[in-house]
């Protein structure tokens with residue numbers, strides 16, 4: 001579903017007009033809005049009984065398009081993440097070096113000739129560098 005108007009602007013400016021995942025500067029005209037929790041991943045966690053129940057009564061498409069469930073994203077990150085949760089996306093990306101080393105002779109050559117080097121470190125998404133309060137306002141306990 002396309003996100004328009006003020007909601008789209010709110011999503012765009014959420015992280016200084018940068019992709020929530022990689023932090024690349026976004027273009028206001030063609031950035032993408034990523035659903036943090038996709039309908040597919042949410043419903044896959046529920047039993048069949050509750051899937052039917054929630055589909056019919058509780059969860060509407062509008063809930064998933066709530067601004068709290070939307071992150072600004074570049075096209076590459078949005079396509080890579082697809083229907084994954086944030087933690088699934090993190091695991092997917094961090095598996096790239098070992099996958100490429102095992103499956104790509106070109107990547108192994110780049111390593112052998114020191115054209116690229118591996119510097120494996122924990123993946124911190126750009127949005128994780130923002131303080132919690134700046135995302136959701138002051139949370140009173």
Ligand SMILES: [Zn+2]
Nearest residue numbers: 019022074077
């Ligand atoms: Zn990105």
